[in-house]
Amino acid sequence: MEKIISIKNLNYTYPDSKKPAINNLTVDIYKNEWLSIVGKNGSGKSTLTKLIDGLIDADSGTIEIDGQEINEKNIWEVRTKIGIVFQNPDHQFVGATVEDDVAFGLENQGMPREQMVKEVDHALELVGMHKFKKRDPQTLSGGQKQRVAIAGVLATRPQIIIMDESTSMLDPEGRRTVLNLIQELRQQQDLTIISITHDISETELSQRIVVLNDGQIVRDDIPRNIYDMGTDLSKYGLEEPFSDELMSTLRNSVELPESYLNEEELMKRLWKLRSNM
Amino acid sequence: MEITFEHVTHSYDANSPMANLGLDDVSLKINDKKFTAIVGQTGSGKSTLVRHINALLKPTAGKIIVGDRVITSETNNKNLKPLRKKVGMVFQFPESQLFEETVEKDIMFGPMNFGFSESEAKDAAHKMIELVGLNQDYLQKSPFDLSGGQMRRVAIAGVLASNPETIILDEPTAGLDPVGRHEIMDLFKSLQTKGKTIILITHNMDDVANYADEMAVMSQGKLVASGLPSDVFNSQKLLEDDLLTLPQSAQFAQSLAKKYFQFDKLPITIDELSAEIKQQVNGD
Numbered sequence: 385m386e387k388i389i390s391i392k393n394l395n396y397t398y399p400d401s402k403k404p405a406i407n408n409l410t411v412d413i414y415k416n417e418w419l420s421i422v423g424k425n426g427s428g429k430s431t432l433t434k435l436i437d438g439l440i441d442a443d444s445g446t447i448e449i450d451g452q453e454i455n456e457k458n459i460w461e462v463r464t465k466i467g468i469v470f471q472n473p474d475h476q477f478v479g480a481t482v483e484d485d486v487a488f489g490l491e492n493q494g495m496p497r498e499q500m501v502k503e504v505d506h507a508l509e510l511v512g513m514h515k516f517k518k519r520d521p522q523t524l525s526g527g528q529k530q531r532v533a534i535a536g537v538l539a540t541r542p543q544i545i546i547m548d549e550s551t552s553m554l555d556p557e558g559r560r561t562v563l564n565l566i567q568e569l570r571q572q573q574d575l576t577i578i579s580i581t582h583d584i585s586e587t588e589l590s591q592r593i594v595v596l597n598d599g600q601i602v603r604d605d606i607p608r609n610i611y612d613m614g615t616d617l618s619k620y621g622l623e624e625p626f627s628d629e630l631m632s633t634l635r636n637s638v639e640l641p642e643s644y645l646n647e648e649e650l651m652k653r654l655w656k657l658r659s660n661m
Numbered sequence: 662m663e664i665t666f667e668h669v670t671h672s673y674d675a676n677s678p679m680a681n682l683g684l685d686d687v688s689l690k691i692n693d694k695k696f697t698a699i700v701g702q703t704g705s706g707k708s709t710l711v712r713h714i715n716a717l718l719k720p721t722a723g724k725i726i727v728g729d730r731v732i733t734s735e736t737n738n739k740n741l742k743p744l745r746k747k748v749g750m751v752f753q754f755p756e757s758q759l760f761e762e763t764v765e766k767d768i769m770f771g772p773m774n775f776g777f778s779e780s781e782a783k784d785a786a787h788k789m790i791e792l793v794g795l796n797q798d799y800l801q802k803s804p805f806d807l808s809g810g811q812m813r814r815v816a817i818a819g820v821l822a823s824n825p826e827t828i829i830l831d832e833p834t835a836g837l838d839p840v841g842r843h844e845i846m847d848l849f850k851s852l853q854t855k856g857k858t859i860i861l862i863t864h865n866m867d868d869v870a871n872y873a874d875e876m877a878v879m880s881q882g883k884l885v886a887s888g889l890p891s892d893v894f895n896s897q898k899l900l901e902d903d904l905l906t907l908p909q910s911a912q913f914a915q916s917l918a919k920k921y922f923q924f925d926k927l928p929i930t931i932d933e934l935s936a937e938i939k940q941q942v943n944g945d
Contacts, residue, residue: 400806424838425810471836472754526703552836555702555864556906582838623839626909626931633935638942651917657942658921 387448388544388576389413389436394445396431396599405431407599409445415543418570418577420587420607423596424621429580432596433548436578437466450543464493467537469530471549482524482532483508483517489540507539508532510573511565527558531565538569545569547579551586563589584611584623595620612644662728662747662826662858664691664714669723671709671882684709685882686723691875696850696859698869698890700905701879707862708753710879711829714860715748716741728826746775749825753832755816756809764790764807764815765800771823782822789818794844810841817845827858834865846872870894870908870929880904894929910934 389412396406405428413419423429434440436447438459447454449462479485486504495503508514511531516524521532530550537545547566551559567589570577579590587593593610595603597620603610610617611625614632618624624632627647631640638657645653671684684706691697699707712718713725716732725732730744749771752758761767768789769782777785790800793814799807804815817833830849834842842865850872853859863869869876870890877887878899885904886893899905907915911927914934918924922941928934 425841426808549836553832556866557903558703584839618840621838621840626913630910630913630931630935633931634938637939647913647916651913654917654922654938654942655920 385414385417387412388415388450390446390448391436392446392448394432394435394447395443396435396440397443398431403598405599406435406442409599409601411594411601411604413576413578415576416570416574417592418567418579418590420590420593421578421580421596422582422584422587422593422620422622424582427596427621428599429596430548431599433468433546433578433580436546437468438463464540465543466546467540467542467544468546468548469533469537469550471552477521477529477532480520481517482513482519482521485521485532486517486536486539489536493540503539504535507535510538510569511535525558526554527561530554530558530562534562534565534569538573542575544576544578547577547581549580549582552581552583559586582621584617584625595622608644608646611646614644663693663726664728664827664858664860665689665726666710666713667724667726669713669720669725671713671718672721683882684713684720687882687884688723689877689884689887691858691860691877694853694856694858695874696853696861696872698873698876699860699862699879700864700866700869700876702904705879706882707879708831709882711750711831711860711862714827714829715745715750717750742775746823747825748827748829749820749823750829751817751820751831751833753835755820755833756804756812759804759812759816759819762803763800764802764804767804767815768800768819768822771819775823777823785822785824786818789822790815792821793818793848810837813837814845817848821852825857827860828852829860829862831862832864833861834863834868842868866894866906866908867910870910878905891926891929895926 391409391411394406394409395404397404421429435442438454450465452458452462454462477485478488483504486507487500490500490503508517511534513528513531513535521529551562554562566577569575581587587607590607593605593607594601611628614624614628627645627650631650634640666687666689669684669687673683699710701707709718713720714727716736719732719734719736721734727744759767761770765786768786772782772785786800787797790797795811795814804812834845846868849859873890876890876893878885878893886896886899894907894911908929910931911929914924914927924937928937
């Protein structure tokens with residue numbers, strides 16, 4: 385697997401703070417993977433994002449993106465490889481219409497108008513919001529707004545998309561649409577997705593989960609093994625997956641395995657027990 | 662405090678892009694000392710509804726009875742302080758409203774505005790900071806040095822400090838991690854057991870199932886259902902019309918019922934679900 389981001393011995397402490405926000409962190413992120421970074425409020429998730437995007441400078445350590453180590457000189461160029469979708473869609477809109485908004489990032493890059501119109505149309509097509517292109521973004525639902533925000537990011541053709549709690553304010557329906565869209569785009573556009581979240585159900589589509597605590601990586605594993613931590617997850621501000629919680633309430637009277645089962649596996653197990661009666 | 666909406670309609674300025682939001686002939690009773698959840702998709706009118714309770718918005722038609730106050734389109738803005746002291750409101754992302762130089766001053770602002778003396782307000786600040794799960798050391802910090810979750814708690818403490826009878830919460834846990842969310846939800850539940858009326862706007866159906874006594878469902882400015890969560894979540898019609906999503910336990914039960922299992926009524930909490938499964942698997 386090819387690395388797209390390689391972080392080595394990264395340290396960062398906020399001014400006026402005694403405790404490091406990022407503490408000697410080392411991690412590799414691979415091309416086309418969907419990596420979830422989880423951890424409680426204050427664990428260092430957002431700080432790590434800011435460091436990757438060069439919004440703040442590390443005290444020590446290195447970040448390599450697509451083979452280039454970030455420094456003051458190349459940060460602007462490196463940043464064009466990364467798109468970020470933030471938590472609150474209302475804070476991200478600048479345009480009077482959906483298409484203006486999506487065009488904003490491209491205008492900043494100085495793209496000729498004709499090409500820009502094409503790129504905007506294409507991006508809105510990808511997120512299924514083409515028919516809303518003349519609408520005022522403020523009249524859209526939360527899920528629609530986030531899809532427009534994603535289109536704005538896609539239009540700049542990044543290689544990496546960082547989802548910074550981008551679905552936490554959406555209703556369940558909006559959340560599902562956005563997550564499925566991201567999965568589709570990752571596969572079609574060969575994107576690398578980094579999603580920052582503390583919602584365990586949001587990590588189900590990812591291939592790998594990194595658990596942060598006090599600025600350090602405490603676990604780095606596939607979702608199944610992370611979910612297997614059960615109630616220990618709460619130490620890191622996370623909730624047990626629903627199937628795991630249900631299994632622990634059933635175990636005293638229903639015969640179930642010790643290891644993690646997802647909802648579908650648990651359901652099959654229960655059907656089997658019921659059919660044997 | 663009992664709160665009654667009688668045929669309340671609210672239309673925003675017809676020229677504004679929000680004209681399609683608002684309320685459409687809503688009649689609803691919110692019972693005294695109960696925990697009532699208000700759910701519905703984004704833009705369904707939930708926030709508009711609760712903003713009528715302390716007269717931040719006034720109805721275009723109909724009336725709202727809050728304890729001994731009646732709010733109609735005629736209600737003027739004078740003398741609303743007693744009402745607003747009784748009805749505390751925690752808005753979405755309340756931390757964006759912090760502004761004082763210390764946490765203590767920020768929490769004291771509300772009570773002093775409602776006529777508490779400085780020492781009474783200070784007292785309230787010292788009690789409330791502990792109640793929301795932060796210690797006294799935080800009082801002298803700047804609110805802007807706190808993490809998002811801590812700022813949220815300070816903002817909630819500021820509303821509680823005026824000792825309102827009714828507390829309205831507009832998605833108070835959005836963006837908090839699950840452990841923080843449970844702590845805050847448990848706090849609201851404990852306030853209810855101390856005699857407060859709690860009104861919660863939320864998208865989290867598990868919180869509704871676990872904490873609320875009663876619920877109301879909004880859609881396109883209309884009230885489409887209200888009642889006990891166990892009844893509302895069992896309304897076939899609401900689910901078919903896609904006006905409601907189910908708590909995780911009910912969703913699981915629904916899928917489980919595709920084979921062998923059968924639920925007369927969908928369980929809405931994990932304990933109810935677990936009890937049903939045990940009974941059906943073991944026959945006891």
